[in-house]
Amino acid sequence: MNVLVSATPQAAATLAAQHLARAAASAIAERGRFSVALSGGSTPKLMYEALRGLEVDWAHVHVYFSDERSVGPDSPDSNYRSAKLGLLDHVGVPAGQVHRMEGERDPQAAAADYAALLPEQLDLVLLGMGDDGHTASLFPDTEGLQAGGRVIANWVPKLETWRLSFTFAEINAARERWLLVTGASKAEVLREVQNGIDGVTGHPVAGVHDATWYLDAAAAAELSL
Numbered sequence: 545m546n547v548l549v550s551a552t553p554q555a556a557a558t559l560a561a562q563h564l565a566r567a568a569a570s571a572i573a574e575r576g577r578f579s580v581a582l583s584g585g586s587t588p589k590l591m592y593e594a595l596r597g598l599e600v601d602w603a604h605v606h607v608y609f610s611d612e613r614s615v616g617p618d619s620p621d622s623n624y625r626s627a628k629l630g631l632l633d634h635v636g637v638p639a640g641q642v643h644r645m646e647g648e649r650d651p652q653a654a655a656a657d658y659a660a661l662l663p664e665q666l667d668l669v670l671l672g673m674g675d676d677g678h679t680a681s682l683f684p685d686t687e688g689l690q691a692g693g694r695v696i697a698n699w700v701p702k703l704e705t706w707r708l709s710f711t712f713a714e715i716n717a718a719r720e721r722w723l724l725v726t727g728a729s730k731a732e733v734l735r736e737v738q739n740g741i742d743g744v745t746g747h748p749v750a751g752v753h754d755a756t757w758y759l760d761a762a763a764a765a766e767l768s769l
């Protein structure tokens with residue numbers, strides 16, 4: 545595991561934001577654009593705040609999402625809305641370069657349409673991890689863990705809902721994957737991932753390969769580093 549441990553959630557978020565600004569600058573210098581997929585959950589909010597204060601050439605940034613809930617863009621549960629309020633409303637990404645997943649539509653059709661608009665390769669997929677080891681909307685004991693293709697509709701029995709999600713194939717095909725994970729409730733899952741648990745039968749997050757992990761001290765507490 546490539547692990548960067550910071551003292552606090554704030555410091556982990558600031559470090560990830562600084563590295564994102566740097567990754568954006570080099571992608572734009574080399575290829576003229578930076579394509580990044582954002583996630584949901586509460587952890588990215590501090591990173592969004594930190595990013596607002598950094599110098600990024602937002603006009604050349606293209607924003608995608610690694611997952612979405614079965615809701616429209618105005619719902620408090622929408623991952624798009626959370627990124628919009630936290631980041632996109634404050635920086636100059638042209639509206640035509642922000643690609644949300646349409647959680648309000650028929651999930652299979654929305655997943656197929658989203659797969660069709662993705663660029664050939666994303667520069668960076670930013671991910672979080674749930675206490676149950678899920679990442680994006682790849683939850684334990686769901687069919688999506690074994691799905692091919694780029695974007696899927698994944699039925700999550702324990703939440704009794706559909707989610708739209710990148711597949712592992714899509715996540716692992718990006719140039720880079722970063723996991724931003726903070727808090728003591730994540731420590732045990734991280735230890736099991738480090739010990740080599742499997743991504744399909746164990747913790748889904750273990751199906752993400754060659755990731756860089758941005759952790760706070762509480763989340764990293766049980767790792768051997």
Ligand SMILES: O=C(O)[C@H](O)[C@@H](O)[C@H](O)[C@H](O)COP(=O)(O)O
Nearest residue numbers: 583584585586587672673674680
């Ligand atoms: O839509 C979502 O819920 C996410 O994309 C999800 O995979 C999230 O990243 C984790 O659940 C972590 O969430 P927290 O940051 O709230 O712990």
